[in-house]
Amino acid sequence: xxxxxQTPKFQVLKTGQSMTLQCAQDMNHNSMYWxxxxxxxxxxxxYYSASEGTTDKGEVPNGYNVSRLNxxxxxxxxESAAPSQTSVYFCASSEVGVEQYFGPGTRLTxx
Amino acid sequence: xxxxxxxxxxxxxxxxxxxxxxxxxxxxxxxYFPWYQQFxxxxxxxxxxxxxxxxxxxxxxxxxxxxxxxxQFSLHIMDSQPGDSATxxxxxxxxxxxxxxxxxxxxxxxx
Numbered sequence: 607x608x609x610x611x612q613t614p615k616f617q618v619l620k621t622g623q624s625m626t627l628q629c630a631q632d633m634n635h636n637s638m639y640w641x642x643x644x645x646x647x648x649x650x651x652x653y654y655s656a657s658e659g660t661t662d663k664g665e666v667p668n669g670y671n672v673s674r675l676n677x678x679x680x681x682x683x684x685e686s687a688a689p690s691q692t693s694v695y696f697c698a699s700s701e702v703g704v705e706q707y708f709g710p711g712t713r714l715t716x717x
Numbered sequence: 718x719x720x721x722x723x724x725x726x727x728x729x730x731x732x733x734x735x736x737x738x739x740x741x742x743x744x745x746x747x748x749y750f751p752w753y754q755q756f757x758x759x760x761x762x763x764x765x766x767x768x769x770x771x772x773x774x775x776x777x778x779x780x781x782x783x784x785x786x787x788x789q790f791s792l793h794i795m796d797s798q799p800g801d802s803a804t805x806x807x808x809x810x811x812x813x814x815x816x817x818x819x820x821x822x823x824x825x826x827x828x
Binding site for chain 2: 610637639646647648649650651654656664696698700702705706707708709710711
């Protein structure tokens with residue numbers, strides 16, 4: 607089992623460019639999440655999906671969109687990147703009430 | 718406000734010491750309190766978790782102490798080792814499958 611995989615690992619964007627971060631899990635989990643991690647701020651939830659076909663906003667959704675393509679895949683899109691979106695992005699998956707499994711992260715820099 | 722406050726921000730101990738990381742919460746509806754461990758360049762991984770019906774849980778060298786009346790919980794690492802050097806996050810969850818994370822503690826254990 608690969609667990610949770612994320613692509614790309616690193617990305618540099620210019621302000622205004624768009625991109626999609628990809629996430630896939632092979633644990634047949636219903637719930638999937640996108641977080642961003644910034645120094646001194648811990649992990650903050652951007653969006654989550656409790657099941658295929660549903661998505662909900664987290665704590666910091668502005669500037670992002672998500673798609674739950676199927677049970678395995680959950681993508682995060684930045685339509686017009688801003689320097690404030692420079693961060694490390696983590697995808698996670700879980701079943702209800704048990705641990706979340708995190709991917710290795712995508713380090714994004716917006717110049 | 719659903720916050721989890723974590724302290725200290727950083728911690729340096731010598732090998733064999735017992736680092737203690739503290740977290741406090743406000744929402745009494747929280748019913749699951751995990752600790753995650755993160756090594757540089759990796760995603761967080763579940764270390765140990767507790768539910769509010771017990772006051773202490775041990776797994777190997779790691780112990781969670783939980784004080785429901787004070788709305789506080791802490792992580793103790795017995796006989797700490799250089800390999801324990803990592804960032805530790807506390808978190809809390811209630812009934813919605815969403816975790817609220819603390820801001821993290823960077824632990825360094827010197828030989």
